[in-house]
Amino acid sequence: MTVDSLVSFRRWARFGALLAAIVVIVGAWVRLTNAGLGCPDWPGCYGHVHPAQVVAQVDVAKAPYAARPFDYQKALHEMVHRYIATTLGLVVLGLAVYAWRYRRNPRQPTAIPWLLPWVIGAQGALGAYTVTLLLTPLVVTAHLLGGLTTLSLLWWLSLTPESRSPTAAERSIRPLALLAFAALLAQLFLGGWTSTNYAAVACPDFPTCQGSYHPATDFTEAFRFSHEAGKDYEGGVLSLAARTAIHYTHRIGAVMVGLLLLLTGLLTIIRARSSKVRAAGMALIGTVTLQWVIGMNLIWQGFPLWLGTSHNAGAVLLLCATLLVLRRLWPARDGVA
């Protein structure tokens, strides 16, 4: 009975994680199709549930930022993202109620399921601010990281911890794995920062940038986190030198974080005592390689939409693979799933 409830809980969490991944990737697609301001209001689109209901003349004039022309395609992209995100919100609420119902089962996780509705709520608010603060990079990046947090928590819940204790050899990988995870988080921020500041195109070549290994950069402007009220950030506002600095930092990060993750994956494979742990290490190596290939091709092929979206999907996979390794290295404590 209790075992069944846990299996079913994890299955729902897995479904939630899949949905969260879709929300994140569709979110990136919204950003890359410049549809983030497709609806200038929140939660409706020009006050409607679906953009097809918008009457161009009547509604658009009343909307905030009426200067922005109504674009049905962009509005649709934005609303699709909001519909799926709302569905995810319902799944997360369901998991919280589920965890409450089975809270007396010592193996039922409760902290994360009860935290998740708050994370989702904050995400809803950040989504609203993304629109009302006209795509302020820090808010949009925070919205991305919030989405990845939601995904991570759901993915973590969906993984069944191993019942055996890890061997000393497996435990010895822990510090490195944690370091690599922290580095990955920083790199995810940098990736979001690159996209939201429209800094990808600052370096249209690889491995050089603007034909040089030492392009002009402005790091002070690149990482200034203040924003001006009422300023429209669509298309980016930073100088080329600042965008170059952001892009270049993300590239250097890609090499260093990638190597750290590869090392973690390799050691995991070498020191693993079971095929499950080994598989996690292989998944990590595979996703690092995949993300490198996508990243380089994104530049070489001139930033096509599908590769940009794939780069985000690659990040999602990379994060999940890293969490999988961590989960395998930290089996359940007694009584805590």
Add this chain to the structure above:
Amino acid sequence: MTSDTPIANPQRILPAWRDYLELTKPRVVLLIVFTALVGMFLAVPGVPPLRALLLGSLGIWLAASSAAVVNHVIDQRIDSEMARTRHRPLPEGKMDELRAVLFSLVLGASSMLLLTCWVNALTALLTFASLIGYAIVYTLWLKRATPQNIVIGGAAGAMPPVLGWTTVTNDVHANALLLFLIVFAWTPPHFWALAIARREEYAKIGMPMLPVVYGVALTRLHIVLYTLILTIVTILPVLTGMSGLVYGAIALVLDAIFLWHVWRLYRDGDADLARPMRTFWWSIAYLGYLFGALLVDHYASPLLARL
């Protein structure tokens, strides 16, 4: 070697961060901050300014935590005599009084500083009044003075949605007072359900709770009557136009469940010993759902009206 090795040790010199956290009653404070957040979102059409939202909720959270710590300090003697509260950090000796007092001062002062400098003076003033109202007037005096303690003291607990509202608008709107009224009417049935369940312990320490002074039967009747008042009060937001039918529908369902609980409590009497606590737990969920409904309605009703 896992992180759960160091078990709480009463003899250790420094309290752990967990003891500090426990002093702030994090779960109760979370519900308080949630009602404040709803006040912020309801104060304006669309979304409130990000700055007010972040600083306001931080300030209210700090103030509520500070009040909770004061409550722990003042109640440590009676806490040590009740099974429910015996394991709090102060009665257990995991935390000494001086540290707790300093902690509450730091929390309260930072809340006041934050609200005064970066939110607005009105919110700071009202927050301060609520803090004093709960920590001093209620905990130190009312609680031990009259069986109406939690009815009057409930005013302090009902303030957070108003505080959230003023954070955003710097003005006490009538609708904010409506939110106040909801929590105010909710507190007596919520607390008396607990008081019935714990009446023997309250009697032992001489706390004049309603069931101790006037008996359980009268308390049950009061719970039913206050829940009826609550039902009427929760319909008011629809009548004043603050909230729409989405809220109205959810509120009616929640009220019906609450009334069913308290009716069972009234009718079954002592035949069902688990009923008071079940009513108590439901009342907490009720408030969370009700304010969640207010929040959802604020955005859903205008959209659905145009379908």
